[in-house]
Amino acid sequence: MEKYLKTPQETAQLILSGRKLLLAGNEDLLSKLPQGEWIAGTSPYFMDIDGGQVCQDKIFVNDITDFQEEISIKVYTEDTIKNIYKDGFDNGFTVLIIPPYSNVHTEFAVHAPDYENFATRPLMGWVSCYSFPQDNKSGKTFFKTGDSGSTTNAVAMHVKLPKNKYAEMDLINLYTQGNGDEIIFLEDGFNAKDVLINKEKQNFAEYIRKKHIDTTLPIVANYNSAMINVSIESLSTNQVNLVAPVFKDVKYRFAKSIENLESDFQKFAVKNNVNPVCASICILLYYYAKLEGKQCGNIYAPITNGEICYQLVNQTVVTLEIKDV
């Protein structure tokens, strides 16, 4: 089986031969790629056929040429990201890559469910990571040419499929709601001060400290049996910072603790038996499930700062398969 991580020269050859590519790698490598039909985001972490790894001299390549009938590459700002669903093909899917901590990131994260045609077409993707683990450079996105690197713009590839194919997305999530207190947030957003714990107003940061809650566990909302995680990024004196937004009036609970995340994740990935054409794996799972050197079933993907499965999600694996009608 061919590796997904390729040298910059191999990647450039694919681009120059007209292949349509979804790429991930470090900024220096992506910035030197030739013009062509590709989009990319920065990340130093990958899941390839030889397991999870940090790699800074190769580029992760998803070649979707053989699946597509037509593609359209678009750049989105905080003002235009609302069109992401409208711009997609009726029979197809969209891959969206967003730079972290940007205005377009916040806009999409908080408002995607309000966009026209929300969830009418498969939208998957990821939030780009910094390029090097040892520093904290901002994640970037790229499209079509190496000099397009941006910390502010999102990029998308809208893919049209032939009539005899369809795209199926899945959200692989080991976490479920625990039996603890019900948490309701008073506003949408990436941070929270006062919240309702079992309908009683409390400071969320104080509550977490008082209860000695393990903050490697996400808070989980039950969306008609789809479990949607929001990860805890950090706690300050009186505020909890989150990796994805919470939504006002949605009922959250901390996730049920998983005794052996490392081995459970391996079993779960194999049991799911998906063969995605593209996927994204959360960086928190890479660390918490100790994925370095480990396999993830048949899932080969960049490891990212957050995943997109119609909306922004955390601590999951998002997969997209192409199947025959």
Next chain:
Amino acid sequence: MQINSDNPIWKKLILGETQVTLRYLAAKIALSHLQLKVRIGKNGYTVEKAALELYQVYKIGENLPAVKIDIQTFLNC
């Protein structure tokens, strides 16, 4: 699609009057947001508007196996 936009099932789903286990991931997520919008009256959402949006999620995906399973479930309600 076997169920039209004016079928009462869409409103019943939005209002939680019909409770079924959905197979279509897009619909699970969309339905949750639509139910919340109607419950809190966000952006002036009405049951009718939410029901039509849920119908559209299914209409555009009508050839997908998960959608066909859900539609059959709705027909059996």
